[in-house]
Amino acid sequence: MSEVSDETLMAYADGELGATELQQVEAYLQEHPKAEERVRMFVRTGVGLRQMFDRPSREPVPARLLATVLGATTGSAGRRRDNIEVAGRITSVFEWILPAWKPIRLGIAFSAVFMVGAGLGWYWQVNRVQWDATARLAEMLDGRVLAQGDLSRALDTAPSGTPVRLVGSTGPAVLRPVLTFQTQDGNYCRQYEMDTVDALRFLGLACRDVFGRWRLEVHTANGMASSSTGKMAPAGAATSPVVDAAVERSIKGDVLGREEEAALIKKQWRAPRQ
Amino acid sequence: MDDFRLRMIELLPRLRRFAFSLTGDLDRADDLVQETCVRALSNAQQWQVGTRLDSWMYRIAQNLWFDRLRANKVRGEVIDIDAYKNLAGSDGREIVDSRLTLELVSEKISELSPDQQILIGLICIDGLSYKEAAETLALPIGTVMSRLARARSSLSHAMRAGDGLETKASTGKRNERSLR
Numbered sequence: 001m002s003e004v005s006d007e008t009l010m011a012y013a014d015g016e017l018g019a020t021e022l023q024q025v026e027a028y029l030q031e032h033p034k035a036e037e038r039v040r041m042f043v044r045t046g047v048g049l050r051q052m053f054d055r056p057s058r059e060p061v062p063a064r065l066l067a068t069v070l071g072a073t074t075g076s077a078g079r080r081r082d083n084i085e086v087a088g089r090i091t092s093v094f095e096w097i098l099p100a101w102k103p104i105r106l107g108i109a110f111s112a113v114f115m116v117g118a119g120l121g122w123y124w125q126v127n128r129v130q131w132d133a134t135a136r137l138a139e140m141l142d143g144r145v146l147a148q149g150d151l152s153r154a155l156d157t158a159p160s161g162t163p164v165r166l167v168g169s170t171g172p173a174v175l176r177p178v179l180t181f182q183t184q185d186g187n188y189c190r191q192y193e194m195d196t197v198d199a200l201r202f203l204g205l206a207c208r209d210v211f212g213r214w215r216l217e218v219h220t221a222n223g224m225a226s227s228s229t230g231k232m233a234p235a236g237a238a239t240s241p242v243v244d245a246a247v248e249r250s251i252k253g254d255v256l257g258r259e260e261e262a263a264l265i266k267k268q269w270r271a272p273r274q
Numbered sequence: 275m276d277d278f279r280l281r282m283i284e285l286l287p288r289l290r291r292f293a294f295s296l297t298g299d300l301d302r303a304d305d306l307v308q309e310t311c312v313r314a315l316s317n318a319q320q321w322q323v324g325t326r327l328d329s330w331m332y333r334i335a336q337n338l339w340f341d342r343l344r345a346n347k348v349r350g351e352v353i354d355i356d357a358y359k360n361l362a363g364s365d366g367r368e369i370v371d372s373r374l375t376l377e378l379v380s381e382k383i384s385e386l387s388p389d390q391q392i393l394i395g396l397i398c399i400d401g402l403s404y405k406e407a408a409e410t411l412a413l414p415i416g417t418v419m420s421r422l423a424r425a426r427s428s429l430s431h432a433m434r435a436g437d438g439l440e441t442k443a444s445t446g447k448r449n450e451r452s453l454r
Contacts, residue, residue: 007419010426014397016404045426049398052376055300056290062304065290068311069282 004028009035013042137166137173138216147206147214151175155190155206155214157265159258166194180261183207183250188269189217191247203243207250208269218246278318281327282311292332292395296339298380306342310335326410332395336388343384382429390425397422 004025011017012025029036137151147155150166154175158164163176178191189207204219256264264271289310293303313334314321321330383394396407397418404422408415 006423006427007416010419010423011404014404041430042423042426045429046398049295049379049394049429050401052379053291053295053399056294056303057287059300061286061290065286065304065307065311066283068308069279069286069315 004032004035006038009038010042010046013039014046145216145219147216152214155192156269159265160190160261180256180264181247181251182253182256182271184252186252186271188264188271189247189250190214191243205243205246212269218243278321278327279315282314282331285328285331286311288328288400289331289335291399293335293339295380295383295395295399296335296391298377306335306339309338313338329392329396329410332392333388336391339384340388379429382431386425386428390421393418393422394425394429398426 008017008021008025012022017025029039138145138148146152150164154164154166155177158175158177160177160179163174166173166175174195176193176195178193180188180190182188187208187210189205191205192203194202194204202219205217206214207217209215286307289307290303293306293310294300297303297306310331314331317334321327383391386394392411393407396402396410397404402410404415404418407413408418411418
C-alpha cells in the first residue's frame with residue numbers, strides 16, 4: 001500500500017474512517033511501526049486530551065457563571081426573591097446535580113438557579129456517555145426534562161410517603177413521593193425526595209404534561225441524606241426553598257388527600273369529570 | 275429569558291472545558307468564562323442570529339485569554355505551588371504533578387494559532403466530528419484535518435514533556451518553573 005497521510009492516521013485514531021479505509025490503514029500499520037507511533041500520538045492528543053480536560057464536565061457549572069448570564073446576583077439574602085423571579089419567568093427551575101458532583105450546601109444551592117435545558121442538555125452535548133446512563137431516569141426533549149423508565153413509573157404509581165427503589169445511572173436510588181397537588185392549569189404535580197446510593201438527597205417537583213409525561217420542573221440537591229452514623233435521615237426532614245417556591249407558584253387550593261391521590265393513581269391520572 | 279441567554283447557558287459547560295484547556299486551571303477557566311459571558315452579553319448585537327454561537331463565544335474567550343497572557347508577560351505572573359500543596363486529600367505531590375502537566379499542555383495550547391486552537395477545542399476537547407467542526411467554522415473538511423493534524427503534532431511534544439516532568443518530580447527534583 002502506498003504512503004498513508006498524517007491526516008488519515010489521525011482520522012483512524014479519532015474513529016473517523018469508513019470500513020474500507022479502516023482496513024487499508026490497519027494493513028498499513030502492521031508493516032509500518034513508525035506510522036503506529038503516529039497513531040499513538042494522535043490518540044494521546046485526541047481522547048487523551050479530552051480526558052485531561054474533562055474535569056469541568058464532572059462538576060456543576062458554578063452559580064456565579066449562571067448568575068452572570070441570567071443577569072442575577074448571587075449570595076445576598078435580599079436578592080433571593082429576584083432569583084425566584086428569574087426562575088419563574090423561565091417557568092422552570094432545575095438543579096440537576098449528577099451523582100458525581102459534590103453536594104451543594106443549601107445557601108449556595110438556593111442562589112444557584114439552574115434551568116431546564118441546562119442540566120441534562122449540557123451533558124448531552126458534553127458527554128454523551130454520561131447522558132446515556134442518565135437517560136435511564138430522565139430524558140431531554142424540546143428543552144424539557146422528562147422522567148423516564150423507573151422514575152416515570154414510580155411517579156405514576158407510588159402513593160405519597162411510599163419509598164420506591166429505582167436503578168439510577170450510578171447505582172440504586174430511592175424515590176419517595178412527598179405530596180400531590182393540582183395546578184392552576186388543571187395538571188397534577190408531585191413533590192418528591194430522592195436518595196442516591198452515594199448518600200445524596202435530591203428534592204424535586206415533577207408535573208404531568210398534557211401527553212401524560214412527568215416533566216421535572218425542579219430537581220435540586222439538598223446535601224447529605226445520611227447522618228454520620230450512615231443511617232438515612234427521616235423522611236420529610238429536608239426542605240428546599242426552590243422546591244417550595246415552585247409549589248407555591250403553581251398550586252391550586254390544597255394538597256390532595258390520600259383517597260383523592262389513590263383514585264388518581266388508579267385512573268392513571270385522568271382527572272375526574274367536573 | 276431571551277433565547278440568546280438560554281443558548282449561552284447551554285453552552286457554558288463546553289465553554290468551561292475550552293477555557294480550562296487554555297488556562298490549565300479551573301478557577302482561572304471560570305474567570306475567563308465569566309469575562310467571556312460579560313463580553314458576549316454586552317456585544318450581543320454583534321452576533322448574527324442563525325450563525326454559530328459556540329464559535330463566536332470561543333473566539334471571544336480566545337481573545338480575552340490572549341490579552342491576559344500578554345498582560346501577564348509584562349507583569350510576570352508567578353504560580354503559587356504552595357496553594358497546590360495544601361490541597362486536602364491523597365498525595366499532594368501527585369496533584370501538583372498532574373496540575374503542572376495540565377498547565378504545561380494548556381500553555382502549549384495557548385501558543386497555537388487561534389485557528390488551530392479552536393479546532394483542538396471543538397474536536398479534541400468537545401468531541402465534535404470533523405464534519406461538525408467544518409460546518410461550525412464554515413471551513414472545508416480538508417482544511418480542518420490538515421490544520422488539526424499540524425496542531426496535534428506540536429501539542430504532542432508538550433504532552434511528552436509533561437510525562438517527563440512527572441517522572442522528574444516524583445524522583446524528588448523540584449520544578450523551577452513554579453517555585454515562588
